[in-house]
Amino acid sequence: xxxxxxxxxxxxxxxxxxxxxxxxxxxxxxxxxxxxxxxxxxxxxxxxxxxxxxxxxxxxxxxxxxxxxxxxxxxxxxxxxxxxxxxxxxxxxxxxxxxxxxxxxxxxxxxxxxxxxxxxxxxxxxxxxxxxxxxxxxxxxxxxxxxxxxxxxxxxxxxxxxxxxxxxxxxxxxxxxxxxxxxxxxxxxxxxxxxxxxxxxxxxxxxxxxxxxxxxxxxxxxxxxxxxxxxxxxxxxxxxxxxxxxxxxxxxxxxxxxxxxxxxxxxxxxxxxxxxxxxxxxxxxxxxxxxxxxxxxxxxxxxxxxxxxxxxxxxxxxxxxxxxxxxxxxxxxxxxxxxxxxxxxxxxxxxxxxxxxxxxxxxxxxxxxxxxxxxxxxxxxxxxxxxxxxxxxxxxxxxxxxxxxxxxxxxxxxxxxxxxxxxxxxxxxxxxxxxxxxxxxxxxxxxxxxxxxxxxxxxxxxxxxxxxxxxxxxxxxxxxxxxxxxxxxxxxxxxxxxxxxxxxxxxxxxxxxxxxxxxxxxxxxxxxxxxxxxxxxxxxxxxxxxxxxxx
Amino acid sequence: xxxxxxxxxxxxxxxxxxxxxxxxxxxxxxxxxxxxxxxxxxxxxxxxxxxxxxxxxxxxxxxxxxxxxxxxxxxxxxxxxxxxxxxxxxxxxxxxxxxxxxxx
Numbered sequence: 001x002x003x004x005x006x007x008x009x010x011x012x013x014x015x016x017x018x019x020x021x022x023x024x025x026x027x028x029x030x031x032x033x034x035x036x037x038x039x040x041x042x043x044x045x046x047x048x049x050x051x052x053x054x055x056x057x058x059x060x061x062x063x064x065x066x067x068x069x070x071x072x073x074x075x076x077x078x079x080x081x082x083x084x085x086x087x088x089x090x091x092x093x094x095x096x097x098x099x100x101x102x103x104x105x106x107x108x109x110x111x112x113x114x115x116x117x118x119x120x121x122x123x124x125x126x127x128x129x130x131x132x133x134x135x136x137x138x139x140x141x142x143x144x145x146x147x148x149x150x151x152x153x154x155x156x157x158x159x160x161x162x163x164x165x166x167x168x169x170x171x172x173x174x175x176x177x178x179x180x181x182x183x184x185x186x187x188x189x190x191x192x193x194x195x196x197x198x199x200x201x202x203x204x205x206x207x208x209x210x211x212x213x214x215x216x217x218x219x220x221x222x223x224x225x226x227x228x229x230x231x232x233x234x235x236x237x238x239x240x241x242x243x244x245x246x247x248x249x250x251x252x253x254x255x256x257x258x259x260x261x262x263x264x265x266x267x268x269x270x271x272x273x274x275x276x277x278x279x280x281x282x283x284x285x286x287x288x289x290x291x292x293x294x295x296x297x298x299x300x301x302x303x304x305x306x307x308x309x310x311x312x313x314x315x316x317x318x319x320x321x322x323x324x325x326x327x328x329x330x331x332x333x334x335x336x337x338x339x340x341x342x343x344x345x346x347x348x349x350x351x352x353x354x355x356x357x358x359x360x361x362x363x364x365x366x367x368x369x370x371x372x373x374x375x376x377x378x379x380x381x382x383x384x385x386x387x388x389x390x391x392x393x394x395x396x397x398x399x400x401x402x403x404x405x406x407x408x409x410x411x412x413x414x415x416x417x418x419x420x421x422x423x424x425x426x427x428x429x430x431x432x433x434x435x436x437x438x439x440x441x442x443x444x445x446x447x448x449x450x451x452x453x454x455x456x457x458x459x460x461x462x463x464x465x466x467x468x469x470x471x472x473x474x475x476x477x478x479x480x481x482x483x484x485x486x487x488x489x490x491x492x493x494x495x496x497x498x499x500x501x502x503x504x505x506x507x508x509x510x511x512x513x514x515x516x517x518x519x520x521x522x523x524x525x526x527x528x529x530x531x532x533x534x535x536x537x538x539x540x541x542x543x544x545x546x547x548x549x550x551x
Numbered sequence: 552x553x554x555x556x557x558x559x560x561x562x563x564x565x566x567x568x569x570x571x572x573x574x575x576x577x578x579x580x581x582x583x584x585x586x587x588x589x590x591x592x593x594x595x596x597x598x599x600x601x602x603x604x605x606x607x608x609x610x611x612x613x614x615x616x617x618x619x620x621x622x623x624x625x626x627x628x629x630x631x632x633x634x635x636x637x638x639x640x641x642x643x644x645x646x647x648x649x650x651x652x653x654x655x
Contacts, residue, residue: 182630186626210633213634214634214637218641246648250645250648254641254645301637301640301641302640302641302644305644305648313648313652314647314648314649314650314651314652314653315651316647316648316650316651317644317647317648317651320644320647321644
C-alpha cells in the first residue's frame with residue numbers, strides 16, 4: 001500500500017502513476033489493470049480460436065473437400081484446441097476476474113506478489129504469441145491435436161516444438177498466478193474475513209490455485225521431455241526407441257485432467273456468487289459448496305486415466321479410475337443441488353447475469369451427466385474418440401466455463417468499468433447464443449453415439465445431416481457472440497454511467513468499494529463482521545413486514 | 552490482517568548454527584556415497600525402493616535444514632507435505648496400471 005493516500009483515492013482508470021499511456025498499463029502492477037490486460041489479450045486469442053472453430057465446421061458442412069485440404073484441417077483443429085484450452089479457458093476466470101476481484105473480495109489492496117502477477121501476464125502474452133507464431137513459421141502449423149500424443153508428435157515435421165514451448169511458458173504463467181492466489185488468500189485477508197466468511201468465488205479460486213501449483217509442473221516437464229525426444233531421440237516415450245507412449249499419456253493427463261477443473265471450478269464459483277444475489281437470499285449450504293470445491297480439486301486430480309480406457313491399461317487401473325470418476329461427480333452434484341435449492345423460494349430478480357448463470361447450470365448438467373456415461377468402462381469403449389466426447393467436453397467447457405465467463409462479464413462489467421451494457425440487447429444475445437450452442441453441439445452427441453469419429457476430415461453420407469445442423473448452429477452461435485461482445489464493448493463507450501457502489505444488491509466486498517474501484521480498492525481497509533451472503537436488505541424488508549403485521 | 556503479521560519475527564528466530572549445516576552437508580555426502588555404492592548391488596525388486604529411500608532421506612534433510620522448514624510455521628509444513636502427498640498418490644495410481652499389466 002502506498003505511504004501516501006493523497007492521490008490514490010481515485011478510480012484505477014484515472015490514476016496517474018509513474019508511467020503514462022500504454023506503459024501505464026503493460027508495466028502496471030495493479031491487479032485490476034493486470035486483470036483487464038488479461039481480458040483484452042484473452043479475447044483476442046478467443047476470437048482467433050472461434051475463427052478456427054468456424055472454419056472447421058464450415059469444412060464439415062458436407063462430405064469430401066469443402067474449403068480446405070486435410071493437412072490444413074489437422075492444423076486448424078490442433079490450434080483451435082491449443083488456443084481455446086491454454087489461452088482462453090484455463091486463464092479465463094482466474095487470470096481475468098480472479099486477478100480483478102480476489103483482492104477486493106477479501107478486503108486487500110492487491111495480490112501478495114504484484115510484480116510476479118505482472119510477470120505472469122507477460123509470460124501469458126509471450127506463450128500466446130509463440131503459439132500463434134507456430135502457425136506461420138516454416139515447417140507448417142502443428143497437426144498433432146492439442147494433446148501432442150506420442151509417437152506422432154515426435155515424428156511429424158510440423159512446428160511441434162514452438163507449440164510445446166508455448167504451452168510450457170503458459171504453464172509457468174498459470175503456476176505464478178496460482179501461487180499468488182494461495183499466498184494472497186492466506187496472508188492478505190481483511191480483519192474478520194475468516195475462511196468461512198470467504199465468498200465462494202474465493203474458495204473456488206483457492207482450490208483452483210492449488211491445482212495450478214501442484215499439477216502444472218508435471219505437464220511442463222512432460223512437454224520438455226517430448227522436446228528432448230524430438231531433438232535428441234532420447235527414447236522416453238517413442239516405442240521405436242524403447243520408450244513407452246502410454247507413459248506420455250499418463251503424464252499428460254495427470255495435468256490435463258485436473259486442468260479441466262482449473263477451468264470449471266472458478267466458473268462454479270461465479271455461479272455461486274450470482275445465484276444468491278439474484279435469488280435475494282443466503283446461499284443454500286455454504287460450507288458444502290466451499291468443501292465441494294476442495295473435494296473436486298482433490299478427486300479431480302485422481303481421475304486422469306479415464307481418458308485412456310482404450311490404450312491397454314491394466315484391468316485394475318481401469319476399475320480404480322472408473323470408480324474415482326464416479327466419485328468426482330458427487331461434489332459437482334452437491335453444487336448443482338445447492339444452487340437450485342438457493343433459488344427455491346428466493347425473491348428471484350431476472351437480470352442478464354442470471355440468464356447466463358441458469359444456462360450454465362443447464363448446460364453443465366448435460367455435460368456432467370454425459371461425462372458419467374463415459375466414465376463407465378463398457379460404454380467408454382463404444383464412444384471413445386467419437387464426436388460424443390467432443391459434444392461432452394464442449395458442454396462442460398463452453399456451456400460450463402464459457403458461460404461462466406460470460407456470466408462473470410455481465411455480473412461484474414458495471415463494477416469494473418463503471419458503465420452498464422444494454423440489458424435488452426444482452427438478453428437477445430443470450431438467447432441467440434444459447435440456441436446456437438445447442439444446435440451446434442447436440443447433434444454431435446447423436447452422431448458420436450452412431451459412430452462418427454472425432455477429428456476426422458471426411459465422413460460417410462449417413463452423418464451428413466448431423467454435420468449440416470451442427471454447422472448451421474455454429475453460425476447462430478457466432479451471431480450470438482457478436483451481439484454479446486458488441487453490446488459489452490459499446491457499453492464502454494456509450495453505456496449508462498454507473499457510480500453507485502452496489503449495482504446488483506450483492507453483499508460481498510466488491511459491492512462495498514467505489515465504482516470503478518480506487519487504486520487500492522477501498523478508501524479504508526474494510527472489517528468484516530458477517531458472512532458473504534447475509535442479505536441485510538431482506539432482513540430489513542422482513543422487519544418492516546413484521547412491524548406492519550404487529551401494528 | 553488475520554494471520555499476517557506474526558510470521559517473520561518467529562520464522563528466523565531459531566536459526567541453527569553453521570555446525571549443523573556442515574553436519575547435514577556431510578550426511579548428504581555420505582548418503583550420496585551410499586547411493587553410488589549400492590547401485591552396483593542387485594537387490595531385485597528392492598533396488599528402486601532402496602534408491603528412493605535414500606533420496607527421500609536426503610530430500611527431507613534439505614527441506615528441513617537448508618530450506619528452513621524445521622523452523623517455519625506449521626502452515627509451510629502443511630503446504631509441502633500436501634504437495635508430497637499428491638505426488639505420492641499420483642505415483643501409486645500410476646503404478647496401479649503398470650503393476651497389474653498382463654505380462655508383468
